[in-house]
Amino acid sequence: xxxxxxxxxxxxxxxxxxxxxxxxxxxxxxxxxxxxxxxxxxxxxxxxxxxxxxxxxxxxxxxxxxxxxxxxxxxxxxxxxxxxxxxxxxxxxxxxxxxxxxxxxxxxxxxxxxxxxxxxxxxxxxxxxxxxxxxxxxxxxxxxxxxxxxxxxxxxxxxxxxxxxxxxxxxxxxxxxxxxxxxxxxxxxxxxxxxxxxxxxxxxxxxxxxxxxxxxxxxxxxxxxxxxxxxxxxxxxxxxxxxxxxxxxxxxxxxxxxxxxxxxxxxxxxxxxxxxxxxxxxxxxxxxx
Amino acid sequence: xxxxxxxxxxxxxxxxxxxxxxxxxxxxxxxxxxxxxxxxxxxxxxxxxxxxxxxxxxxxxxxxxxxxxxxxxxxxxxxxxxxxxxxxxxxxxxxxxxxxxxxxxxxxxxxxxxxxxxxxxxxxxxxxxxxxxxxxxxxxxxxxxxxxxxxxxxxxxxxxxxxxxxxxxxxxxxxxxxxxxxxxxxxxxxxxxxxxxxxxxxxxxxxxxxxxxxxxxxxxxxxxxxxxxxxxxxxxxxxxxxxxxxxxxxxxxxxxxxxxxxxxxxxxxxxxxxxxxxxxxxxxxxxxxxxxxxxxxxxxxxxxxxxxxxxxxxxxxxxxxxxxxxxxxxxxxxxxxxxxxxxxxxxxxxxxxxxxxxxxxxxxxxxxxxxxxxxxxxxxxxxxxxxxxxxxxxx
Numbered sequence: 001x002x003x004x005x006x007x008x009x010x011x012x013x014x015x016x017x018x019x020x021x022x023x024x025x026x027x028x029x030x031x032x033x034x035x036x037x038x039x040x041x042x043x044x045x046x047x048x049x050x051x052x053x054x055x056x057x058x059x060x061x062x063x064x065x066x067x068x069x070x071x072x073x074x075x076x077x078x079x080x081x082x083x084x085x086x087x088x089x090x091x092x093x094x095x096x097x098x099x100x101x102x103x104x105x106x107x108x109x110x111x112x113x114x115x116x117x118x119x120x121x122x123x124x125x126x127x128x129x130x131x132x133x134x135x136x137x138x139x140x141x142x143x144x145x146x147x148x149x150x151x152x153x154x155x156x157x158x159x160x161x162x163x164x165x166x167x168x169x170x171x172x173x174x175x176x177x178x179x180x181x182x183x184x185x186x187x188x189x190x191x192x193x194x195x196x197x198x199x200x201x202x203x204x205x206x207x208x209x210x211x212x213x214x215x216x217x218x219x220x221x222x223x224x225x226x227x228x229x230x231x232x233x234x235x236x237x238x239x240x241x242x243x244x245x246x247x248x249x250x251x252x253x254x255x256x257x258x259x260x261x262x263x264x265x266x267x268x269x270x271x272x273x274x275x276x277x278x279x280x281x282x283x284x285x286x287x288x289x
Numbered sequence: 290x291x292x293x294x295x296x297x298x299x300x301x302x303x304x305x306x307x308x309x310x311x312x313x314x315x316x317x318x319x320x321x322x323x324x325x326x327x328x329x330x331x332x333x334x335x336x337x338x339x340x341x342x343x344x345x346x347x348x349x350x351x352x353x354x355x356x357x358x359x360x361x362x363x364x365x366x367x368x369x370x371x372x373x374x375x376x377x378x379x380x381x382x383x384x385x386x387x388x389x390x391x392x393x394x395x396x397x398x399x400x401x402x403x404x405x406x407x408x409x410x411x412x413x414x415x416x417x418x419x420x421x422x423x424x425x426x427x428x429x430x431x432x433x434x435x436x437x438x439x440x441x442x443x444x445x446x447x448x449x450x451x452x453x454x455x456x457x458x459x460x461x462x463x464x465x466x467x468x469x470x471x472x473x474x475x476x477x478x479x480x481x482x483x484x485x486x487x488x489x490x491x492x493x494x495x496x497x498x499x500x501x502x503x504x505x506x507x508x509x510x511x512x513x514x515x516x517x518x519x520x521x522x523x524x525x526x527x528x529x530x531x532x533x534x535x536x537x538x539x540x541x542x543x544x545x546x547x548x549x550x551x552x553x554x555x556x557x558x559x560x561x562x563x564x565x566x567x568x569x570x571x572x573x574x575x576x577x578x579x580x581x582x583x584x585x586x587x588x589x590x591x592x593x594x595x596x597x598x599x600x601x602x603x604x605x606x607x608x609x610x611x612x613x614x615x616x617x618x619x620x621x622x623x624x625x626x627x628x629x630x631x632x633x634x635x636x637x638x639x640x641x642x643x644x645x646x647x648x649x650x651x652x653x654x655x656x657x658x659x660x661x662x663x664x665x666x667x668x669x670x671x672x673x674x675x676x677x678x679x680x681x682x683x684x
Contacts, residue, residue: 045471045673048474048475049475050471050474050475050673051673067476070475072471072472072475074468074471074472076468077467077468078467078468078469078471078472079467079469080463080467080469081467083300091292091296092472092476094292094295094296095292095293095473095476095477096476097292136472139472140472
């Protein structure tokens with residue numbers, strides 16, 4: 001388990017992270033969200049010991065050897081382009097003090113899981129961006145760290161690889177591991193995150209269990225299909241209207257307003273699909289920021 | 290740290306380019322040690338001495354003065370070059386290059402002078418002697434020889450220093466620009482990364498010397514089994530690169546008369562070289578952590594190379610016994626960085642007191658330790674500076 005208390009690292013005013021506290025338990029996926037420059041990477045670097053925090057505490061409960069506790073996938077591509085995939089995995093495995101046998105077994109297993117066995121003897125510069133990302137993920141996970149930190153793991157991946165990465169991350173967390181991840185693709189990470197911390201200008205602005213945050217958020221949406229003319233636009237309590245093709249999404253101030261529009265729509269249903277939902281993570285974070 | 294060193298050494302030493310270099314070096318050593326055998330099949334004239342014919346009277350006078358690449362041939366028909374003495378002068382036949390022409394010209398002039406002087410009455414001989422022969426005393430021959438050696442040593446040390454130091458510095462730049470450094474530092478502390486970089490450069494140098502040294506020893510043994518090096522030494526002697534004729538590598542070694550003090554001098558030169566390499570490498574690494582892109586590398590490392598070049602040229606210019614014994618060369622042989630070139634230069638050119646030597650070594654060592662300790666903190670503070678997404682602006 002990872003506990004962070006009042007962690008502060010400031011480079012300049014509103015640059016870095018300030019008084020960040022969070023808990024990431026075994027088996028949980030904790031999303032760290034925020035705009036560029038909100039302090040996500042600084043937080044990760046402090047956790048990894050790459051930079052010293054100005055103040056605050058980091059507590060790690062792990063039976064693993066210190067060197068093996070963390071696995072890290074940085075946002076930027078960080079591969080040694082002229083070496084082979086197998087050499088890079090071996091190198092990062094040996095840095096974590098894994099034995100050759102251990103590395104060989106884990107390497108085979110992870111290459112298979114990430115569907116890239118054929119890349120083993122290719123040079124990294126010959127691999128696509130997505131495949132390089134896969135290899136980096138293997139390097140971060142090969143020693144099975146108790147805490148896995150993934151900085152924008154889904155950036156630059158195609159749809160099928162995003163799906164694969166999400167599956168791997170969820171499976172990894174299920175192995176009683178703590179996963180911290182940041183992403184700009186809110187809609188992609190929403191289904192896999194258990195907890196959430198949203199940073200804005202170095203400070204935490206939203207934090208908690210994702211389901212609680214969504215449930216407790218007053219703003220709800222009503223999506224009505226075949227409503228190209230936005231016929232409920234003049235109803236009270238609507239604060240925003242978004243159109244996606246023939247479907248209109250009414251963003252309402254309260255749950256009561258949303259149900260009011262939904263009941264009106266139900267009376268005049270005529271084959272329409274009507275959905276009353278909480279705000280999506282994307283809307284919610286965007287709303288706060 | 291061990292994994293980092295092993296990986297880095299493996300990358301440097303076990304790659305196609307290095308393999309090609311080893312193969313090339315191995316082949317080159319073989320070619321050099323069997324140069325006589327190879328040349329004999331392509332250009333025997335370069336290896337074998339040329340036969341020269343002259344009459345017996347002339348040979349009696351010139352026999353001892355014949356250059357090493359010419360041998361006397363009694364049979365005129367078998368000779369490459371013939372000298373015929375006539376009443377009105379001398380006739381030389383054969384294919385000669387400019388240098389050979391000069392040599393034979395001098396030989397004939399010498400012979401002619403001796404023969405003509407023998408015919409003169411005694412009272413005239415001393416007069417003619419004074420007119421024709423200038424009395425020259427060559428007193429600085431030894432001095433010029435040692436300076437030449439100093440130049441060779443300085444140049445070798447300088448290029449070894451730069452090539453090995455640059456390799457490590459470039460590795461740091463590569464790790465920074467590819468962002469790999471960030472991931473490495475999650476497993477290795479800054480301190481270990483720092484020390485591993487210093488060790489890697491030094492170990493690379495030692496390993497490469499060992500690899501090339503192995504090639505040399507291997508071919509030397511082959512040549513020893515073949516003919517004790519006789520053919521090669523004969524060729525070298527004929528070319529005038531050896532002062533005395535020796536018949537084997539063993540006799541060559543004993544003819545060098547290497548004394549214990551000379552051996553110690555070589556070891557001390559190597560010690561200064563090692564200290565110098567470590568210090569220059571350390572400075573290069575500390576400079577390189579400020580480089581954030583390949584483009585910046587030249588701009589930041591450039592002035593350092595220029596500085597090194599200035600030291601090199603200083604060592605070349607300040608290379609006379611006087612300057613090395615009491616002038617600026619003497620002072621610089623105690624100054625770290627400079628001492629790695631100036632002290633070996635002094636050791637090979639002039640007599641250095643043991644106390645001076647120990648003092649210079651001590652200063653160089655203290656400076657190295659000081660830089661290593663100070664550099665560690667500098668390395669920690671700046672290694673991630675300028676890497677992607679870092680905004681290392683202090684509060």
